[in-house]
Amino acid sequence: MSILAFILACENDSKVSVYNAPPELSITAPPSGTMANEGTTVDFEGKVQDRETDPSALAVSWSSTIDGMLSEDSVVEPDGSVAFSIATLSVGTHEITLAATDADGNRSEYSIDLGILDVPDAPEIEIVHPVAGEVGRDDEDFSFAAKVSDNQDEADLLSITITSEASGEVCTGYADKNGDFSCTAQLGAGTHYLDFTVTDTAGLTGTDQAALVVDSYLDHDDDGDGWNETQGDCDDTNAAVSPAASETFNGIDDDCDDLVDEGTSGFDDDGDGFAEVDGDCDDADPVTYPGAAEEYDAADNDCDGVTDEGTNWYDDDGDGYTEIAGDCDDNSVASYPGAGEIEDGRDNDCDSVVDESTAAYDDDGDGYSENGGDCDDGDDESYPGAPEDYGDYADQDCNGVAEEDFDSDGHLSMSTGGDDCDDGDEWAFPGAAENESDPTLCFADADDDGWGDASPASGVEIGEDCDDTDDSISPDGTEECDSADNDCDGSTDEVDADGCTTYYYDYDGDGFGSDSVSGRCLCSTSGYYTSSYDTDCYDFDDNAAPGVTSYSTADRGDGSYDWNCDGSEEKYFKTTGECEITSLCSVTEGWSGSVRSCGTSGSYITGCSFNLSTLSCTTSSGSKTQRCR
Numbered sequence: 001m002s003i004l005a006f007i008l009a010c011e012n013d014s015k016v017s018v019y020n021a022p023p024e025l026s027i028t029a030p031p032s033g034t035m036a037n038e039g040t041t042v043d044f045e046g047k048v049q050d051r052e053t054d055p056s057a058l059a060v061s062w063s064s065t066i067d068g069m070l071s072e073d074s075v076v077e078p079d080g081s082v083a084f085s086i087a088t089l090s091v092g093t094h095e096i097t098l099a100a101t102d103a104d105g106n107r108s109e110y111s112i113d114l115g116i117l118d119v120p121d122a123p124e125i126e127i128v129h130p131v132a133g134e135v136g137r138d139d140e141d142f143s144f145a146a147k148v149s150d151n152q153d154e155a156d157l158l159s160i161t162i163t164s165e166a167s168g169e170v171c172t173g174y175a176d177k178n179g180d181f182s183c184t185a186q187l188g189a190g191t192h193y194l195d196f197t198v199t200d201t202a203g204l205t206g207t208d209q210a211a212l213v214v215d216s217y218l219d220h221d222d223d224g225d226g227w228n229e230t231q232g233d234c235d236d237t238n239a240a241v242s243p244a245a246s247e248t249f250n251g252i253d254d255d256c257d258d259l260v261d262e263g264t265s266g267f268d269d270d271g272d273g274f275a276e277v278d279g280d281c282d283d284a285d286p287v288t289y290p291g292a293a294e295e296y297d298a299a300d301n302d303c304d305g306v307t308d309e310g311t312n313w314y315d316d317d318g319d320g321y322t323e324i325a326g327d328c329d330d331n332s333v334a335s336y337p338g339a340g341e342i343e344d345g346r347d348n349d350c351d352s353v354v355d356e357s358t359a360a361y362d363d364d365g366d367g368y369s370e371n372g373g374d375c376d377d378g379d380d381e382s383y384p385g386a387p388e389d390y391g392d393y394a395d396q397d398c399n400g401v402a403e404e405d406f407d408s409d410g411h412l413s414m415s416t417g418g419d420d421c422d423d424g425d426e427w428a429f430p431g432a433a434e435n436e437s438d439p440t441l442c443f444a445d446a447d448d449d450g451w452g453d454a455s456p457a458s459g460v461e462i463g464e465d466c467d468d469t470d471d472s473i474s475p476d477g478t479e480e481c482d483s484a485d486n487d488c489d490g491s492t493d494e495v496d497a498d499g500c501t502t503y504y505y506d507y508d509g510d511g512f513g514s515d516s517v518s519g520r521c522l523c524s525t526s527g528y529y530t531s532s533y534d535t536d537c538y539d540f541d542d543n544a545a546p547g548v549t550s551y552s553t554a555d556r557g558d559g560s561y562d563w564n565c566d567g568s569e570e571k572y573f574k575t576t577g578e579c580e581i582t583s584l585c586s587v588t589e590g591w592s593g594s595v596r597s598c599g600t601s602g603s604y605i606t607g608c609s610f611n612l613s614t615l616s617c618t619t620s621s622g623s624k625t626q627r628c629r
Contacts, residue, residue: 023048024108024613025049025100027045027096028046030042032114035115035116039088042114045081047081048080052104055077055078056078062099064089067088067094089114091118092115094113094116095112097110121150122200123198125197125208127196130144136213139217141184142186144185144196147179148175150198152201155178156175157174158175158179160175160199162195163194167192170185191211192212193211196210221233225240232256234258241256242256249266268283269283296308296314312324315327317329319335326350327350329346334348343371363378365380375400387417388402407422422456422459427444427446433445443461444457446469451476453465453468454488479497479498480499500521500523503525503526504533505528506528507528509542510536513532515535515537519534533546540557544562545565548629550563561628572626572629573627575591577590577621579605581610590605591603591624596624602623603621603624604622607621
């Protein structure tokens with residue numbers, strides 16, 4: 001108020017003389033407190049006015065407390081606008097000053113704060129190997145090497161990848177603490193244009209390039225015999241092998257004509273798979289070789305020194321008869337026309353009947369002989385397995401017993417033609433399990449619950465009762481939380497069993513189950529079903545849960561900022577700011593304009609000062625990001 005009184009007093013005093021006032025100026029952009037990345041172009045704009053001096057006659061300059069004088073030749077437009085741009089400001093907090101001097105030397109300054117953030121530099125790489133003019137081979141590993149460095153990262157944190165325009169990725173890895181990197185790899189024949197790329201932890205890259213010529217191994221005479229693979233050397237590791245060599249019996253292709261040992265005793269001349277050294281007694285005849293089928297041709301076809309053996313004209317067993325002469329088994333001296341029949345399973349006398357007149361012969365034609373268990377080989381209705389004729393006390397099935405019911409369950413044993421599948425178990429008989437799909441079959445039901453035993457004795461029908469000792473366990477049973485398969489479905493303690501507890505899906509393990517996934521009634525926790533609560537509004541982050549008290553500038557992962565699951569997004573900075581001249585430029589800290597939404601940034605008023613030249617309040621502000629929960 002005293003400043004205003006002084007000004008009014010001066011205006012009413014006729015003795016006050018007019019003086020040349022200094023220029024009036026301000027920086028209109030960017031706002032004080034602005035932050036910019038290193039290397040970014042910053043555009044400054046200002047306003048310069050002078051009541052006595054034309055704007056074009058004003059000397060205007062821009063300066064920095066860090067970089068010194070920035071510009072001394074800025075031109076003021078007729079409307080008082082002045083602008084200046086620069087992209088080379090140093091890292092740090094600058095006080096940028098706009099100064100104007102009129103023709104009488106009156107000078108005014110206006111300053112703002114500007115922060116320049118340090119931006120990481122890209123890493124550097126220099127190829128050490130290959131060097132210019134170096135040549136590799138496509139059958140040998142080539143050694144690659146490079147030197148790397150970075151202004152921010154340690155050398156052993158830098159990854160290096162080598163790629164070929166022709167072959168793609170060659171190798172990759174990390175440098176050592178000294179910045180040295182090396183690897184080995186094979187490349188195909190040709191000229192390879194290589195890119196050596198280094199990447200730092202911030203994802204910035206540097207590249208160096210080289211060319212490498214790789215020769216084909218086919219063009220090298222490795223064994224010094226005067227021939228290489230391109231010229232037809234089929235084994236360039238053996239100086240004794242080449243198109244000019246002579247073939248010898250050694251199991252290899254000496255003269256490279258795709259034939260091995262041709263012209264020697266080790267070569268199969270007739271193509272039957274055997275050479276002379278393999279025992280071929282006639283290597284000009286493809287049907288003569290060891291193991292060939294002997295033919296009636298007066299030749300030793302199988303090279304065993306015997307002619308025509310195994311044919312119908314040769315007496316193989318030496319009993320005086322050949323097959324042509326009626327020998328029905330020329331491999332047995334006991335078989336020939338007129339030989340005595342004996343019990344040996346063969347037709348000894350070659351009359352087409354085997355073992356006639358012996359105990360091995362089926363006299364009654366029922367398919368069984370005495371040796372085969374026929375207890376009455378004069379009765380064609382008596383033989384092992386024949387249907388038992390109940391009531392005649394005869395042993396038709398030759399098991400030595402007639403009409404048995406050992407377990408006294410009213411059913412005869414199957415061993416004598418009855419239907420009792422287990423005549424030693426009184427609970428096993430046809431009709432014992434009335435609940436089975438076919439109750440007429442022979443099941444065992446020891447607990448008398450109407451269901452057949454699922455693990456019965458051999459010969460008994462397999463039922464569905466998984467515990468035939470407990471009549472409360474069967475396919476009709478009710479599943480309970482008791483570690484038993486009560487309903488015989490192959491599982492124990494399933495979902496919704498009697499005595500179960502409801503658990504909810506807790507993917508992020510914060511103790512609160514998801515409110516969007518139905519719970520399961522389980523006998524115990526299983527997998528992610530571990531929580532007794534279903535109040536987690538976002539189950540993919542353990543920082544999002546009921547009762548969370550902290551605020552965050554980031555959303556929880558699905559675009560929502562409701563971190564405490566109360567159904568709303570509560571803001572931390574809730575007020576707007578104000579600079580009031582009526583209260584001697586007192587400040588109310590808060591947002592400039594409107595309150596920002598969650599996660600968004602804006603100007604936040606933090607201070608207020610009186611500007612003598614404009615008789616107004618000037619605000620101080622900075623950037624802030626809204627936090628929510």
